Amino acid sequence: MSQNPSPPGEPEIAGIASAFADPRRARVLMALADGRALPAGRLAEEAGVSASTISNHLAVLLNHELVAVEQQGRHRYYRLATSEVEGVLEALARLAPRAPITSLRAHTRAHAIRAARTCYRHLAGQAGVDLFQRFVGVGWITGGDGLHRPETAGDRLSASGKGEQYRLAPEGARSLEAWGISPKLLSTVRPLRYCIDWTEQAHHLGGPLGTAITDRLFDLGWIVRDKVPRSVNVTVEGEAGLVALMPSS
Known part of the structure; x- marks a missing residue:
């Protein structure tokens, strides 16, 4: 007669937290947080270490299953193992x-990240917050005004965004479907997921709908990736397209 397996114990938070604690490994993880796979040489540049040193840091991240590696020809490319890793980075x-x-380099990077970046594969930074507020302003999204209120329960910076009950309005669903978003993602009943943007202290659209909209922006060339990891640029075509897509609020 087989015995019942022992229940799992508490999560060993300290062990995996140590992998995030080193600033060089943190820079590696942040460089990978836009979903791309990068070679070790590029990650060494991002971390500010030598090629031999980056191997040790990547080994730690692999051991904790925070990154995955794939071989392409003679090169090995690293990416975040799961989307949950990116979630931890955003929370931190x-x-x-x-x-x-x-330094000028640090200023350039900080400006790029604040202006527009990806977060959980959706648009964040000033561009993401502005897009969300455009949706609210034209009535495509209802239930709030897009502003972060730290005094409200559930709208804390440490939370993923639970203080408001945003919903997609019927007009927003129709317009986004006509723009190319799958109707499966356009529920007007389920609350929309959002994030509290850590640079702007305001809300930007998250969840599957936020990801689908960001993918569409990339597909149309309305946003393009910048040299700074995770950062993107809104193109001239994108600015004009967004103005044409949404009527004036």
Whole structure:
């Protein structure tokens, strides 16, 4: 007669947290947080270490299953193992103090990340917040005004965004379907997922709909990836397209 397996114990948070704790490994993870796979040489540049040193850090991340590696020809490319890793990075970013900017490179990177970036594969930064507020302004999304209110329960920076009950309005669903978004993602009943943007202290659209809209923006060339990892640029065509897509609020 077989015995019942022992129930799992509590999560070993300290062990995996140590992998995030090293600033060089944190920079590697942030460089991979836009979903792309990058070679070790590029990650060494992002971390500010030598090629031999980056191998040790990548080994730690692989051991904790935070990154995955794939072979393409003679090169090995690394990517985040799961979307949950990116979620941890975003949560830590909302809680962490801001590092002082002491160089032109750091200023350039900080500006790019704040202007427009990807978060969980959806649009964030000023561009993401502005897009969300456009949706609210034209009445495509209802239930809130897109602003972060730290005094409201569930709208804390450490949360993923639970203080508001945003919903897609029928007009928004019709317009987004005509724009090319799958109707399966356009429920007007289910609350929409959103994130509290850590640079803007405001809300941007998240979840499957946020991802689908961002994918569509990439497909149309309305946004393009920048050299700074995770950052994107809104193109001239994108600015004009968004104005044409949504009537004035």
